[in-house]
Each structure stands twice: as structure tokens, then as C-alpha cells.
Amino acid sequence: MNQPVLLAGGINVFKYAAPQTFYPLAGKMIPWFGWIAAAFCAAGLYVGFFVAPTDHQQGESYRIIFIHVPAAWMSMFIYVVMAFWAGVGLIFNTRLSHMMVSALVPTGAMFTFVALWTGALWGKPTWGTWWAWDARMTSELILLFLYFGFMALQAGIDDARRADRAGAVLALVGVVNIPIIYFSVKWWNTLHQGASVSLTSAPTMATTMLTGMLLMALAAWMYTIAAALHRVRSIILEREHGATWINEYAETKA
Amino acid sequence: MVALLRAVIRRDLLLAWRRRADIATVVLFFVIVVSLFPLGVGPEPNLLRTIAPGIIWVAALLACMLSLQQMFASDHSDGALDQMLLAAAPLGMIVIARAFAHWLISGLPLVILSPVLAIQFDLAPELSPVLTLSLLLGTPILTLTGAIGAALTLGLRGGGMLLALLVLPLYVPVLILGAGAVDAASAGLGADAHLLLLAAQLVVTATFAPWAIAAALRISAE
Amino acid sequence: MNWGSWDNFWMMGGYGLYVWGSYAVTLALIVAEIALLRMRRREALDTLRQHNGAQA
Numbered sequence: 001m002n003q004p005v006l007l008a009g010g011i012n013v014f015k016y017a018a019p020q021t022f023y024p025l026a027g028k029m030i031p032w033f034g035w036i037a038a039a040f041c042a043a044g045l046y047v048g049f050f051v052a053p054t055d056h057q058q059g060e061s062y063r064i065i066f067i068h069v070p071a072a073w074m075s076m077f078i079y080v081v082m083a084f085w086a087g088v089g090l091i092f093n094t095r096l097s098h099m100m101v102s103a104l105v106p107t108g109a110m111f112t113f114v115a116l117w118t119g120a121l122w123g124k125p126t127w128g129t130w131w132a133w134d135a136r137m138t139s140e141l142i143l144l145f146l147y148f149g150f151m152a153l154q155a156g157i158d159d160a161r162r163a164d165r166a167g168a169v170l171a172l173v174g175v176v177n178i179p180i181i182y183f184s185v186k187w188w189n190t191l192h193q194g195a196s197v198s199l200t201s202a203p204t205m206a207t208t209m210l211t212g213m214l215l216m217a218l219a220a221w222m223y224t225i226a227a228a229l230h231r232v233r234s235i236i237l238e239r240e241h242g243a244t245w246i247n248e249y250a251e252t253k254a
Numbered sequence: 255m256v257a258l259l260r261a262v263i264r265r266d267l268l269l270a271w272r273r274r275a276d277i278a279t280v281v282l283f284f285v286i287v288v289s290l291f292p293l294g295v296g297p298e299p300n301l302l303r304t305i306a307p308g309i310i311w312v313a314a315l316l317a318c319m320l321s322l323q324q325m326f327a328s329d330h331s332d333g334a335l336d337q338m339l340l341a342a343a344p345l346g347m348i349v350i351a352r353a354f355a356h357w358l359i360s361g362l363p364l365v366i367l368s369p370v371l372a373i374q375f376d377l378a379p380e381l382s383p384v385l386t387l388s389l390l391l392g393t394p395i396l397t398l399t400g401a402i403g404a405a406l407t408l409g410l411r412g413g414g415m416l417l418a419l420l421v422l423p424l425y426v427p428v429l430i431l432g433a434g435a436v437d438a439a440s441a442g443l444g445a446d447a448h449l450l451l452l453a454a455q456l457v458v459t460a461t462f463a464p465w466a467i468a469a470a471l472r473i474s475a476e
Numbered sequence: 477m478n479w480g481s482w483d484n485f486w487m488m489g490g491y492g493l494y495v496w497g498s499y500a501v502t503l504a505l506i507v508a509e510i511a512l513l514r515m516r517r518r519e520a521l522d523t524l525r526q527h528n529g530a531q532a
Contacts, residue, residue, distance in 0.1 A: 049485075060489035064498045071502070090469075106512075110505050118498040125494050145423040152419050156410045165473040166406045170420060173402055173466055177424050180455070184427035188434060223506070230513045237520035241527050 017094045019236045020245040026229040033229065037222035044215030052208040064122040065209070070217035072115040072136075074224060075143060076178070078108035083175035086168035096232075098164035099239070101171060102154060103231035107224050109147035115140055135186035142181055146174045160239055258343050259351040266355035269328075276324060281363045284317040288371050299376050306375035307385060307436035314364050314389060314432075315425050318396040321360035322404045322421070323414050325352070326471065330408050335475055345468040350460075353394075353401050353467070361393035377436075384439045384449075391452040392432040398463040399424050405470035427455065 048066040055062040082104045089097035119137055120130045131137065150170055157163035240246050270277060291309045292302055329335040338348055368389050372382040403421040407413040435448035479485040488495045 050479075054489065059491060061491035061494055063488065063491075063495050067498060067502050107509065110509055114502050114505060117501050121494045121498045125491055142423045142426055145419070149420040149423060152416055153406060156407070156412060156416050162473055162476060166470065169402070169466060169470050169473065170406060173399075173424070176462070177427070180427050181423075184430045188430040227509060227513060231516065234513070234516040234520045237517070237524060241524050246524065247528060 017092075017096050019096055019099075019240055020243070022096055023233060023236050023246075026233050030226050030229050030233075033222045033226035037219050037226055040215050040219035040222060044212050044219055047208060047215060048212035052212050053206055055209075058126055061122065061125045062209075064118050066212050066216045068115060068118040068122055069213050070220040071111045071118065072140065073217055074220045075108060075112035075115050075140065077221075078104050078111065078224060079143065079146070079171075079178065080175060082108065083171045086171040089164065090168050090172075095164070095239075098168060099232050099235045100228065101167060102164070103228045103235060104224070105147060105150055105154075106231070107227045109144065109151065111220065111224075112140060112144040112147055116144065133189065135182070135189040138185045138189070139178075139182045142185070143178065146178075150174070255343075255347065258347065259354075262348055262351035263355045263358075266352060267358065270355070270359045276321075277359055277363065280317050280321045280360050281367065283320055284313050284364050284367065285371070287313040287316060289374065292375075302375045303377060303440075306372065306377050307381075307433040309375070310368060310371055310385065311389075311392075311429050311433040314368075314393060315396060315422070315429060317364060318361060318393060319400060319418055319421055319425075321356070322397075322400040322417060325356050325401055325404045326408055330475070335408075335471065339472060339475055345471065346464040349401070349464045349467045349471070353398050353464070356401070357394050357397040361397055365389045365393060378440065381436055381440055384445045385436050387449060388432040388435040388445070388452060391449060391456055392428045395428050395452075395456050395459045396425060398459045398467075399428075402463060402466045402470055405467050405474055408471070408474040428452070431455070 082101050085097040085100045124130050154163045154167050368386050369382045400421045403417045407417045431448050431452045435445040439445040
């Protein structure tokens, strides 16, 4: 089972697809992405709280946007990235791609939950309700269910290879269904206008608000990379404990 | 190819006939779940008329899901699945035939029964055919999508609950379009748009799901 | 943006509970995730060490 990856390690293009090359490389990259994430986060929070003006309609409550929107973006983006690596893993049979998929899922689920939580806390002062069956919120909730389903499936399978490939099929099926779910929910929502609230966002957003939001989005992005790399390293350690290269790292020695 | 499809369908129907109690279980489950709702929300006719499409559709979703566990389970345990994988015929074709047979056993009875349940909820007579038609178009999508989940969770511990977790979120569009068709018809908007979208989804699902089911079966049987 | 005083800052124009509720939970989740990441790595390394110890 090790053979194809070892062979792939010899070819330049796939060089970093081999766990033993990727493991030290990821280790070097994690602090970088971590610190860049912290810097973007600090800058974003500074702009968000001390530069961006008070919104004339929503007052200060709009400042939730600086985590809500980046979290919602990341929640969807991570699922797409997952599906991409799942496809790569199925086509090229690279174990590292599958490991990357598993490494991304918990962070994606976390951002989905954050988007829902902050959405509820934002909705209460703005529309007077914690939860509305609005198209975006409902789709986000279903996205959370998809993440949970993926985690449950992988947790239910003991064999790593089967867990990888079954998860990949599920991620691809999920990513095809997400737009269908979104548009059906949106359609359902417009037909049942009675209970819905108008979600049309503020007509014009101050540039500083947008800057703060984009900085926080970059922070979330960098954080996701750092977290996923960290998790993928743990997965490599868990999976490869027969391989000799792993023992060359001092940290694994007794 | 047609002969192969016919042979697979006949085999599955024959097996199902020998275990006809299983079919009855699914149908009974559907009827019982639907009948529980008036007991839960009260017998107010207007309320029941409003929620009838949603209730019947949710019950159909759950009943379909319940029956899915059986779809590949016995083949997996008695080795028939391995033969299916090794057969010269393309696995996708076999899968289509099996899904169709499974729908005949578990989906079609729900469709046929739905007018009776509509009477239970005093649904207007002109809405009953819309409900039946929406189920006729929707339940095959449930079977096909659900079969992916059934193939992925084959032989896993706690497979039933896991299957529900994987499959139910994917059923959302079918539920919305199916129950929405009846709602739209009762609001005088006409159900055409909903039913056409449901039909489109059926075509798309029937085209792509067999590949996913086949891939999932290969992965699970390894 | 001038808040005037820290009190005003924490008040958030009367929306303090909502704004800080959002930020606090997000922070808690990120801290929890980082802790879980560290724990997972430590456990993986422990397993490896035991594995190596058994071989030696």
C-alpha cells in the first residue's frame, strides 16, 4: 500500500504528495500561517471596532458582521475545498488528499456553527428573532448537518482506506447538492413570505466596514490553513506508525 | 442489456415477495407516522388541511429511508454483492435495475396509498392528484439518493442511524418541491413549476446517482 | 472611531450582549479547537512512542 506513494515521491510534481515530504514542510508552514492569521485578525478587529463608523440603521450591533460574514464564507469555501481534495484523492489515489479532507472537516463545521450562532445573535436585535427560516440561515443549517454526516460516516468506519474513499464520495455528492439545496430553500422561502424577514443588507456599506470584514476573512482563511495543516500532521502520525521515516523525527522518540 | 435489467428486477421482486412482511412494515410505518400527527397537533380541520402535504411528505421521507437499510444488506452478507461487482455487465446498469426494483417495492406503495391519507386530512379533492403525482416523481429521487448512503454505510455498526444522518439533509430539495407542489396548488398558483423542477431533479439524479452508488459499493465491498 | 470610555466600548450602544456574545463564543470555539489539535497531536505522538518502545 505504501508503494504507489513512494513511487510518486520520486516524481517532482507529486513530490509533496508523499506524507514523509509533506510532514516536515507542513510543520514549517504552520507557525507562519498562524501568525499571519493573528496579524490579520488584530488588524481586522482594530478596523472593525475603532475605525469603522456606527451604522445609522443598526447601531453597533452590525459589528457582528466582522465574524459572521467571514465565518459564513469559510463554512462554504471549506466544503468546496474538501470536495476538491476528495476528487483528487479518488482520481489520483493520493492518500494525502484524503487526509486533507478529513483535516478540513472539523474546522469547516466550527465555522458553520459560528456563522449560525452569530447570525442568531445578530438577528435578535435587528429583526427581533433569534431564528428565521430564511434561505441563507436554513441552507447554513443544512450545511452543518452535511458536515456532521461526514464526520459520523468517517467515525463509523474503522478501515482508514474505506473511510477515506467513502468520505470522498459523500463530500462530492454533498457539494453537488449544496447549490440545489440553496436554490430550493430560497424558492421555498419566497413562496412562504408570511413568516420571513427582509434580509436585504444595508444598501451601501462604508469602505472601512468592508475593509474590516475582508481582513477578518483573510484571518479566517489563514487560520483554516494553519489548523488543517496541524490536523493533517496528526493524521499522518496516526496513520503511518509502521513507516520508518517517522521515527527519524526526534519528537517521536521515547 | 434489457434482458439483464429485466432479470435483475425480477430477481429482486421475487426476493421481496418472499419477504413481503418487510414491504408491509414500510407501508404500515408510513401510515402510522402520518396518523400520529393529528393526535399531536389536534383535530382542527383547517390546521390539518394546511399541514397535510408536509406531514405526508416527511413521513414518506422517513419510510423510504427506513427501507433503504435493506437495499444491499442481504446481498452484502450472502456474497451476492461480490458477484454483482465481478459481473461482466456494467455495475451502473445493475444498480439502476436494483434501485427501480426497490422503488417498486418501497416507494410505489406509498404513492398508491397517498390519496387515502389525503382523505384522512380532508385535503381538497383536486389536491389529491397533485400530492400523488409529486410523490410519484419524488420517491424515485429518494430511493436513488438514499441508495448512495445505503451503499456507503454497508455493514457498518449503527448503520441505520448513520444512514439517516447522511441522507436526510440531501432529501431537503425533494421535500420542498414535493410538499410545495401541493401548497402551490392549494394557493391557486398551480403546481406545474414545482412538478417540472421535481421531474428535472429526477432526470439529473437518475443520470448521476448510479455512478455514485456503484463507486460507493466498490468502496464498501473492498 | 472614538468610544469615549471603555464603558461605552463594552456597552456597544446597548448591543453589548449580542456583540460580545458572538465574539466570546467564536473565541471559545477557536481556543477549544486549538486545544483539541494539540491534544490530538500529543496522543498521536504518545502512541508512536509506545509503539517504538515496544519494538526496542
